[in-house]
Amino acid sequence: MDRPTLAGILRTHGSSYRRSHALSPTQARAWRAIVDCRTAALGGVRERCANCGAERHVWRSCRNRHCPQCQTRAKEAWRAARLREVLPVPYAHWVFTLPHALNPLAIRHPRWLYGALFDSAAATLLELAANPRWLGAVPGFSLVLHTWSQDLRMHLHVHALITCGGLDAEGRWRTPARGTRFLFPVQAASKVFRGKLLTRLDAAHRSGELADDPSAAPGAWQARRRALLAHDWVVYAKPPPGGPAQVLDYLARYTHRVALSNDRLL
Structure with a gap:
């Protein structure tokens, strides 16, 4: 069984939760970013290997600080600067x-x-x-x-x-x-x-x-x-x-x- 993710939980149970709970603008923004992160909703890029010509599509990240998928690059940049x-x-x-x-x-x-x-x-x-x-x-x-x-x-x-x-x-x-x-x-x-x-x-x-x-x-x-x-x-x-x-x-x-x-x- 696939490990659960925060984005998956919000997609599966989000509609029923939001029918009975109001979100602040900041919470709603973070919610949308987490759900859309690395999906077609944010668009993406097509990468092609210069040697074999193989192609793949890579969806863009949301870069919201509350998204658990988007902090690795920022973390490494902070560590390198320190x-x-x-x-x-x-x-x-x-x-x-x-x-x-x-x-x-x-x-x-x-x-x-x-x-x-x-x-x-x-x-x-x-x-x-x-x-x-x-x-x-x-x-x-x-x-x-x-x-x-x-x-x-x-x-x-x-x-x-x-x-x-x-x-x-x-x-x-x-x-x-x-x-x-x-x-x-x-x-x-x-x-x-x-x-x-x-x-x-x-x-x-x-x-x-x-x-x-x-x-x-x-x-x-x-x-x-x-x-x-x-x-x-x-x-x-x-x-x-x-x-x-x-x-x-x-x-x-x-x-x-x-x-x-x-x-x-x-």
Whole structure:
């Protein structure tokens, strides 16, 4: 039996589903793209072998970011671009995770919270790296957002691929004070990360930027803030055993991958 695909499921069951469910314009656009991808609906090209003259027809791809058939080329291009940026120095792989108490806010204000997550993680790395106790220099790093876990639960975290070293004020390369592969302790990073994001959250609350936050009411706001202060903000770090290329291989699988991929279907 052929393996199921998302496009096949939408073609088979789509009409009955859409009779009782309304789609937003964005959802409808993605739905049409997935159903039409690599079919006659999008047209195609005829390829001919220059040696034997054999011909075949190839249907065009939809290139919609939600289509599970269309991300391989973009993924490989992203990976190749990041590899060109890698320096010939040791790297570390860091992960900054938000407490699940912020999930309702992410649903209501995703752009704001993802931006705050990126800014807070970057500011944490730069602040600790600037401290002469650890490095006293500016490192290079790339950040990649992940929004779900392996079981497709909402799990907001950002991955950082960071150099174990950086440029000081005179433009000289410096290595970490405690060894070529140790940047700074995760416990310190966790506290700084939490402080920076909560500062952003408090400022947005005072300015009214998050007026329709599910926890905007005074009692709910204080309760969530107490929960966030009590929560252990998870920061994870380790040297990549296979070097930066291995981390980029891992990240590339998710930068251009949708949750409803064909290999998840039974």
